[in-house]
Amino acid sequence: MSNVAIRIDNISKRYRLGRRERYLALRDVLTNTITAPLRFFRKSAEPEPEQIWALKDICLDVKQGEIVGMIGRNGAGKSTLLKVLTRITKPSSGRAQVWGRVGSLLEVGTGFHPELTGRENIFMSGSILGMRRTEIQRKFDEIVAFSGIEKFLDTPAKHYSSGMYTRLGFAVAAHLEPEVLLVDEVLAVGDLEFQKKCLGKMKEVSQGGRTVVLVSHQMNQIRRLCDKVLWMDFGQIRKLGPTAEVVGAYESALLAGANGNERRKEGPKAKARFLGWEIVEPRAELPHLLTSVGPFTVKFTVEINEPIRMGIHGIEINDPEGQRMWGNAVYNLNLQPGTYEFVHRVGSLPLKPGPYCWRVTLFNEHERIDIWDCIPELMVGAKPLSHPFDEWAGLLNVPSEFSINENGHHAAASASRI
Amino acid sequence: MTASIGVQLDKISPEQWETPKAQAIAVEEPTFNITPPSGWFDINLKEVWAYRELLYFLVWRDLKVRYKQTAIGVAWVVLQPLFTMLLFSLVFGRLAKMPSQGLPYPVFYYCALLPWMYFATALTNATNTVVEQERVITKVYFPRVLLPVSAVVSGLVDFAVSLVMLIGLMAIFHLAPKPTALLLPLFLLLAIATALGTGLWLSALNAVYRDVRYTIPFLVQFWMFASPVAYPSSLVPERWRWLYGLNPMAGVIEGFRWALTGVGHPPSALLLVSSGAVIVLLSGGLIYFKNMEGTIADRI
Numbered sequence: 001m002s003n004v005a006i007r008i009d010n011i012s013k014r015y016r017l018g019r020r021e022r023y024l025a026l027r028d029v030l031t032n033t034i035t036a037p038l039r040f041f042r043k044s045a046e047p048e049p050e051q052i053w054a055l056k057d058i059c060l061d062v063k064q065g066e067i068v069g070m071i072g073r074n075g076a077g078k079s080t081l082l083k084v085l086t087r088i089t090k091p092s093s094g095r096a097q098v099w100g101r102v103g104s105l106l107e108v109g110t111g112f113h114p115e116l117t118g119r120e121n122i123f124m125s126g127s128i129l130g131m132r133r134t135e136i137q138r139k140f141d142e143i144v145a146f147s148g149i150e151k152f153l154d155t156p157a158k159h160y161s162s163g164m165y166t167r168l169g170f171a172v173a174a175h176l177e178p179e180v181l182l183v184d185e186v187l188a189v190g191d192l193e194f195q196k197k198c199l200g201k202m203k204e205v206s207q208g209g210r211t212v213v214l215v216s217h218q219m220n221q222i223r224r225l226c227d228k229v230l231w232m233d234f235g236q237i238r239k240l241g242p243t244a245e246v247v248g249a250y251e252s253a254l255l256a257g258a259n260g261n262e263r264r265k266e267g268p269k270a271k272a273r274f275l276g277w278e279i280v281e282p283r284a285e286l287p288h289l290l291t292s293v294g295p296f297t298v299k300f301t302v303e304i305n306e307p308i309r310m311g312i313h314g315i316e317i318n319d320p321e322g323q324r325m326w327g328n329a330v331y332n333l334n335l336q337p338g339t340y341e342f343v344h345r346v347g348s349l350p351l352k353p354g355p356y357c358w359r360v361t362l363f364n365e366h367e368r369i370d371i372w373d374c375i376p377e378l379m380v381g382a383k384p385l386s387h388p389f390d391e392w393a394g395l396l397n398v399p400s401e402f403s404i405n406e407n408g409h410h411a412a413a414s415a416s417r418i
Numbered sequence: 419m420t421a422s423i424g425v426q427l428d429k430i431s432p433e434q435w436e437t438p439k440a441q442a443i444a445v446e447e448p449t450f451n452i453t454p455p456s457g458w459f460d461i462n463l464k465e466v467w468a469y470r471e472l473l474y475f476l477v478w479r480d481l482k483v484r485y486k487q488t489a490i491g492v493a494w495v496v497l498q499p500l501f502t503m504l505l506f507s508l509v510f511g512r513l514a515k516m517p518s519q520g521l522p523y524p525v526f527y528y529c530a531l532l533p534w535m536y537f538a539t540a541l542t543n544a545t546n547t548v549v550e551q552e553r554v555i556t557k558v559y560f561p562r563v564l565l566p567v568s569a570v571v572s573g574l575v576d577f578a579v580s581l582v583m584l585i586g587l588m589a590i591f592h593l594a595p596k597p598t599a600l601l602l603p604l605f606l607l608l609a610i611a612t613a614l615g616t617g618l619w620l621s622a623l624n625a626v627y628r629d630v631r632y633t634i635p636f637l638v639q640f641w642m643f644a645s646p647v648a649y650p651s652s653l654v655p656e657r658w659r660w661l662y663g664l665n666p667m668a669g670v671i672e673g674f675r676w677a678l679t680g681v682g683h684p685p686s687a688l689l690l691v692s693s694g695a696v697i698v699l700l701s702g703g704l705i706y707f708k709n710m711e712g713t714i715a716d717r718i
Binding site: 092096097100 | 472
């Protein structure tokens with residue numbers, strides 16, 4: 001109990017559609033009281049007003065120091081859950097407990113007033129976000145430096161560019177020191193330089209042992225920052241677990257949705273056809289999820305109906321744009337009818353996380369027998385090892401090390417990565 | 419791949435991303451509990467007190483912003499009651515020949531306008547503040563009650579300026595404030611409570627029914643004529659005086675006139691009824707606002 005930061009116990013949140021909730025109090029209380037004895041005799045006299053459960057029976061414990069990512073489609077209930085946890089709105093039922101000072105970051109520039117100057121807005125926003133005046137004064141210079149708007153400190157915020165506004169807003173928020181931080185998709189703003197700063201700050205927060213709940217649609221951000229991921233769907237927890245697994249499952253569900261049926265369509269009786277595929281080793285929770293950049297084994301099930309002589313079996317891996325990442329083939333296959341497993345042991349596939357597609361082929365000398373773009377896709381969910389920003393990360397996901405030598409000796413210099 | 423890879427990698431090895439060791443925290447009780455709206459009066463004064471600095475900043479912002487981008491700025495604080503007083507003196511005094519209890523019309527009207535204008539502005543601002551701060555309300559938590567409170571408090575600055583003006587005005591007419599003026603804070607408190615009590619009701623209602631916003635100008639106007647601003651309360655028949663007192667501003671305004679100039683009788687009976695009305699209004703407003711608070715972000 002002592003190291004739990006957030007305990008969510010059966011939280012539900014209901015909204016009524018069309019009709020405003022204002023009727024809830026009086027009308028429902030009255031009708032419920034009056035019809036209570038009647039309802040005993042006849043069931044469902046009146047259809048329930050249309051209502052939507054934005055959250056339904058959510059149970060979750062977040063430990064102190066844990067960084068939990070929240071993912072899911074729009075309208076899945078992520079933001080509602082954050083709003084309940086930040087106390088912006090109350091749940092319809094259930095309860096939650098939070099240990100520690102809570103900071104919430106649901107937008108950038110909360111509490112800014114366009115007529116106030118940058119300096120004044122730092123105080124206003126800081127205060128609304130829950131900082132003490134002395135705390136803001138102490139961190140004032142740091143906030144200004146972080147935002148990079150020194151020159152415009154005494155200009156009313158209404159004359160700021162949207163970029164400056166955002167920078168200042170984030171700078172204030174970044175200097176909050178809550179024990180529990182609740183963040184909603186705010187890192188996706190600003191230019192690259194600024195994003196870099198923000199991500200650095202987030203890491204700092206996370207390494208400081210503070211608890212973070214982060215909503216994001218950027219899976220690579222989630223992969224980098226989070227220990228644990230919560231996948232919300234229709235107001236419920238669809239999946240909760242280690243980051244790679246949940247993100248992988250989410251991404252493959254998204255793709256499966258986009259590609260329709262997961263099963264391979266039954267075609268005319270062919271000489272041979274691929275039936276399915278899976279990763280055998282290392283085995284993640286999902287058979288189509290690759291969680292390491294190290295060696296792995298993948299197998300393709302193939303059904304042979306007519307003997308194959310001097311066959312060729314090709315394998316490639318393509319990214320969603322169809323760009324080939326890697327390819328290889330084996331020749332001189334001689335197979336009798338039957339069901340086989342083609343097993344590939346691959347030394348490493350250091351691809352940056354995301355969805356990919358296997359293409360497996362089978363040729364009989366010069367005749368094409370089967371080409372299959374495998375569905376479901378391969379989800380690569382290894383920890384990202386390259387630059388945090390997609391623009392600079394490249395295609396490969398390889399570990400690397402940096403040092404500085406001076407005249408052939410190790411130099412007493414330092415550098416770090418963001 | 420050599421063995422050295424993955425060793426001493428600066429912040430890039432997967433191990434770095436493991437959960438930081440959870441520190442045992444001494445706090446056993448949760449910092450706060452999140453529960454469904456209880457539908458009962460559970461105002462958390464301790465919490466409001468913890469947020470007192472935010473109240474300060476809300477008031478401060480209000481004052482900073484109020485007269486920004488106006489040509490004469492703070493001069494409006496002085497000009498508004500001054501012009502109203504002149505208008506009233508002309509229309510109700512010179513033209514309508516209202517009785518003024520023997521006071522010069524400017525002093526008679528200004529004594530009433532001082533609390534009245536404070537009240538009208540405070541009420542209007544308090545009513546609108548929740549809707550105006552919609553963005554903040556839906557993005558961050560703080561005790562919402564601070565919004566109407568800050569609107570009521572920030573009007574006090576204008577009140578103070580107007581009070582100084584009144585003393586100047588009285589000096590012009592060779593009148594000095596009576597010692598009973600020491601009772602002014604009491605009447606002011608009553609005005610604050612009336613503005614806050616009504617503001618709590620209306621701001622919460624306004625969040626759900628925007629109609630309130632358009633009703634406010636009429637309400638303020640009706641209320642003014644239901645208060646002894648343009649006329650002395652002695653015009654109200656004696657046997658209806660107690661009913662008149664149900665309007666707390668009647669007690670406030672009569673109180674101001676009496677306390678400052680010593681004219682008339684101490685409005686004790688009126689005041690008693692007014693105080694009772696205020697207590698009902700304010701506590702009802704607090705309960706209603708508190709009940710709305712939990713879901714105001716959804717309804718606004």
